[in-house]
Amino acid sequence: MRYEGQIYRPPGEWRSYLLQCTVGCTHNKCTFCGMYKTKKFHIRPMKEIIEDIAMARAYYVPESVDKVFLCDGDAIVMRQEQLLQILEALYAAFPNLRQVTTYAGTKSTMTKTPEQLLELRQHGLTRAYLGVESGWDELLVKVRKGVTSDQMLEAAARLKNAGIDLWVTVILGLAGPGEASKKHIQETIKVLNKMQANHVSCLSYMPEPNSPMYQDVKEGRFQLISARECLEETRQLVEGLDYGPFHFTSNHASNYLPLKGTLPDDREKFLTMIDSALGGKSRIRSEYSRAL
Numbered sequence: 001m002r003y004e005g006q007i008y009r010p011p012g013e014w015r016s017y018l019l020q021c022t023v024g025c026t027h028n029k030c031t032f033c034g035m036y037k038t039k040k041f042h043i044r045p046m047k048e049i050i051e052d053i054a055m056a057r058a059y060y061v062p063e064s065v066d067k068v069f070l071c072d073g074d075a076i077v078m079r080q081e082q083l084l085q086i087l088e089a090l091y092a093a094f095p096n097l098r099q100v101t102t103y104a105g106t107k108s109t110m111t112k113t114p115e116q117l118l119e120l121r122q123h124g125l126t127r128a129y130l131g132v133e134s135g136w137d138e139l140l141v142k143v144r145k146g147v148t149s150d151q152m153l154e155a156a157a158r159l160k161n162a163g164i165d166l167w168v169t170v171i172l173g174l175a176g177p178g179e180a181s182k183k184h185i186q187e188t189i190k191v192l193n194k195m196q197a198n199h200v201s202c203l204s205y206m207p208e209p210n211s212p213m214y215q216d217v218k219e220g221r222f223q224l225i226s227a228r229e230c231l232e233e234t235r236q237l238v239e240g241l242d243y244g245p246f247h248f249t250s251n252h253a254s255n256y257l258p259l260k261g262t263l264p265d266d267r268e269k270f271l272t273m274i275d276s277a278l279g280g281k282s283r284i285r286s287e288y289s290r291a292l
């Protein structure tokens with residue numbers, strides 16, 4: 001129950017017990033991301049992590065904790081025996097625990113063999129969040145993501161093959177407007193259709209003050225897309241993702257139009273909603289109420 005610095009979690013983990021296992025992000029170079037720029041990556045001492053679990057057990061009604069999110073950045077990078085010890089301690093502390101989740105960076109995931117990932121799943125690591133952001137390799141280089149789309153596909157396949165529920169995120173507007181926007185979405189659709197994640201979430205790019213891209217926006221080197229272009233990117237994604245069924249959301253606070261449902265079943269409904277917003281017949285989230 002002790003935390004170092006600002007803590008981030010995926011929106012769906014709002015009622016999870018947040019256990020800080022690592023501080024910061026192993027990569028920490030993405031130009032659009034300001035989450036961990038003030039933190040130097042390190043793994044917390046195991047003694048402290050295990051103490052925190054005991055503190056949480058004393059603080060909460062233990063039966064009430066059914067979800068735990070391991071933060072900060074990709075806790076999956078920890079040594080196998082450390083992760084197993086954490087999972088064992090969590091399931092022993094909380095009798096109704098049914099889900100333990102983590103961010104899983106591509107390179108960190110690839111430090112684990114398929115057998116190790118399977119072992120983590122068998123010990124109760126149920127879901128991994130992988131930030132794809134874009135499937136366009138040129139853009140991934142530009143934003144210093146540090147991995148290629150092929151590497152992300154390999155990491156995703158390993159997680160899925162281990163039975164770990166894969167949740168990926170994409171950032172609308174990350175390439176800016178015009179042809180770059182089209183290429184970003186076209187390439188992202190290709191990668192996501194190969195990846196076949198169980199969940200795809202879209203965020204919309206908003207400049208974070210701690211990040212290099214914030215300066216680019218301020219100094220005119222990067223142009224934000226308009227609300228209309230953002231809706232058009234969403235429309236292309238909804239039309240182009242051709243596997244399923246999978247869970248699709250664009251209901252993050254940064255998005256102009258909240259969508260939540262299952263594709264392909266909800267495709268026509270989503271397209272109607274997007275077209276209504278594009279035609280000015282339904283309201284979209286105002287700029288001042290958008291947030292990261």
Ligand code: SF4
Pocket residue numbers: 025026027028029030033034035036073105131145
């Ligand atoms: S986007 Fe993910 S990998 Fe990139 S710096 Fe932020 S936390 Fe690290």
